[in-house]
Amino acid sequence: MGARRVSRWSRAFVAAGAAFLVATYLAVAAGLGRRTVVTLGLYGFVFHVLFGKAYALVPSFFDRDLPTATPLPVQFALSVSGTVALAADSLGVTDQSWIGAAGGALWGLGVAVSLGTLAWTVRDNLSGAATGTGGANADRRPVDRRANTAVPVAGTYLAVAAAVWLSAPFGRPPLATPQVSHLLAAGTAALLVFGVGLRLFPRFLVADPPRWLVPVVLVPGAVAPAALAAGLFDRRILLAGGVLEAVAVVGFAATYLALFVRSDRRRVGLWAVLLAVLAGVGGVTLGLTLAVVGRDPALVTAHYRAMLLGFLGLTIVGATLQFYPPSVGAWPLASDRTARVAVALLAAGLLGQGVGLVGGLSALESLGHGAGVVGAGLYAWLVAAAFRSRAA
Known part of the structure; x- marks a missing residue:
């Protein structure tokens, strides 16, 4: 019953993400501002799907089982309502200044629920050394172990962004909104794409990635987001972060292209x-x-x-x-x-x-x-x- 409930709520997150994707494209077509598009697309679409699949994938990737499904509906309510409030604030549909702060706090609380649940689940394997990889996939274990290291780093970036939102109602946030968006997009979402992708896509394509490219993707991909966030107000740091992120993305593209060419799927x-x-x-x-x-x-x-x-x-x-x-x-x-x-x-x-x-x-x-x-x-x-x- 527990696994079935996790699966059901995981699908609910994905479904909410799909609805937010439609809203994002409608916002783009309507010519709404970047803040609205990023709220709907990043906080709404990208992260709701990531939250849902993280509950289903991360425990198994770390060779653990999610102890309970109880936090999932709690986070779902917090994350959806928080995103809607943030989007409403970005549109200026209300003159209530607390709407945006409340939306950020709700979204941040949802993140706290997610990170707390997953951290407790893998608390004795935070490094990801145990991968749950065996049998016919035993030869994938070295890549899987390296890919797992991206998950706690991505979680750290997510925790920092959530902390910023949670601090907003109590005064001036320590980071500007664009900096938070870069931490979330590059630091959490892209890094999870790199880490989780290096585990999933070789299995989907039934092919082996070039192993030398794995650290080329993961190392700069883990460092770049901090430089991008810090460099929004310093062009030299921004350029360094951009180069690192480019290396990671191009490396991941090369890895996927190699997998795709080697596969008949x-x-x-x-x-x-x-x-x-x-x-x-x-x-x-x-x-x-x-x-x-x-x-x-x-x-x-x-x-x-x-x-x-x-x-x-x-x-x-x-x-x-x-x-x-x-x-x-x-x-x-x-x-x-x-x-x-x-x-x-x-x-x-x-x-x-x-x-x-x-x-x-x-x-x-x-x-x-x-x-x-x-x-x-x-x-x-x-x-x-x-x-x-x-x-x-």
Whole structure:
């Protein structure tokens, strides 16, 4: 019953994330501000999916069992309500100044529940030395052990960001909102993509990664977020952080490309991750350009969308389609063909937005907005259809 309840609430987090993805693309299409888009896309979509899958994956990766499912509905209520409040505050729909602080505090409390539960679960294996890897996968143990080291580092960045939000109601936060966003996006989300991805994607593709690339991804990926956050107000530190993050993202892209070439599996979710790592390479290229030439508004927007909705977003979409195959859905259009259309629209939409922004082509940017909204809607439909069939 406990495992079933964990699975049910894990799906609830993923479903909430899918709904937030649709809201994110609608916000982009409506021309809402970056703060609103980042709140819905990062705090809403990315982290709700990460929270849900962390409860399901991290204990097994550390060769432990989640002791109870009780914290999951508590965190779900805190995280969803916190994200909604933060989004409402970013829109200015209310003149109540406490809404944003309350939303941040709720979201931070949700993080505390998640980190506390997972830390207690793996408390005697915080280094991740025990991987639960054995049998036919025993040869993967060295990579799995290294990949596990990314999880506590990502958790530390998440704890720092949550502490900032929890401190906000009591005075001026120690870090600015953009710094917190970089800690969350690069420090937690991207680092989890690196660490968890190095465990999952070799198994999904039934291939072995180039082992020499693993530390090339993980070491700079762990250091870069701190430099990026500190460097938002110092171009030299920002450039150093950008170079480190670029090394990590390009290294991860090279690792995934090697896995993809070595594999004969071509499922739609795996194609989505391929497009994600390509978007990541484009995103870090834009980021380095910003660090060198300064903050051009169009480049800033193209950069954060490429990383948030491209690298992180498409990776999560691809992994979700692997965990919950579209063909299991009981509703109309629940099929691999619909999934391919959804992924193609999301990728084409991001490309259209990026080229339109950088090239000043507003018509192309608008087409990208429309494609993204439809693609996100189809993805959410597929997730809901898959979960409905499991509940039946």
